Amino acid sequence: MHVILSIYGNSKLILRKVIDTLKPNSHKFYSIDEELEKLNISDLADFCVLHRVPVNLMLSNEIPELVEVEESPDFDMYRMVVQYTSAELNKGSVIYETPPNLNQNKNRGNFLSFSNKICLTDNVKNNLVFINYSTNRDFNSTANVKLAIYNSHGLTLTTESFKVKPFSFTAFNVNALKLKTKEQFLTFTAAADGLSLIPLSVSLCNSNGGVSIEHSHPPQAYIMAPWLVTANIKKAAVKILS
Numbered sequence: 261m262h263v264i265l266s267i268y269g270n271s272k273l274i275l276r277k278v279i280d281t282l283k284p285n286s287h288k289f290y291s292i293d294e295e296l297e298k299l300n301i302s303d304l305a306d307f308c309v310l311h312r313v314p315v316n317l318m319l320s321n322e323i324p325e326l327v328e329v330e331e332s333p334d335f336d337m338y339r340m341v342v343q344y345t346s347a348e349l350n351k352g353s354v355i356y357e358t359p360p361n362l363n364q365n366k367n368r369g370n371f372l373s374f375s376n377k378i379c380l381t382d383n384v385k386n387n388l389v390f391i392n393y394s395t396n397r398d399f400n401s402t403a404n405v406k407l408a409i410y411n412s413h414g415l416t417l418t419t420e421s422f423k424v425k426p427f428s429f430t431a432f433n434v435n436a437l438k439l440k441t442k443e444q445f446l447t448f449t450a451a452a453d454g455l456s457l458i459p460l461s462v463s464l465c466n467s468n469g470g471v472s473i474e475h476s477h478p479p480q481a482y483i484m485a486p487w488l489v490t491a492n493i494k495k496a497a498v499k500i501l502s
Contacts, residue, residue, distance in 0.1 A: 264311040269304040363394035370498040371452040373459035378446040386434040391458040392424040451501035
């Protein structure tokens, strides 16, 4: 994999550069600040993205404007981008996966979200957002969701039940829940039976206007097992958490 850094400023692409190449079965952490310092454009960058591009799509270190493949790959999951902007602060986006038939069929499956870390401080506002979406324009089902927040020992601090209307979302300000804990880092689970939701974790830093958007992966992204096995694990977990 080639590792490519794209740097944007004032809503325009400033620079796109290959900064490294990863060998198979390897991983590496990158400091965006250090990379910007090397390029001497720290003051110009508003938004940065790291890309992983297969080497066979880039036969040289030159970045092509357009890559064409002979036939469409059989993607199990498609990547979609949600862009956000603030008139007074920064711009950015988040990339997450959604199946091309999300909530399309009568048997829509179950929803299970977990693992996003919550940093509970006065300076950081934490919001958990759950989007009820479908690729079927006639979709009209409301989701019944159960949310639980835990401390680092796995003890439940609070539970919340709520509904999410079709083609809408529900957002929870975790800081406003007044949790009785002195711990800084918390976790959560969210579950729904009969529908799939898109979960986003949005963190806002008051001191510098920074915005972080993350999403949790479905269980099949962590468990390397046949689909029936992961589906049964997910179904059992949703039943327990609901």
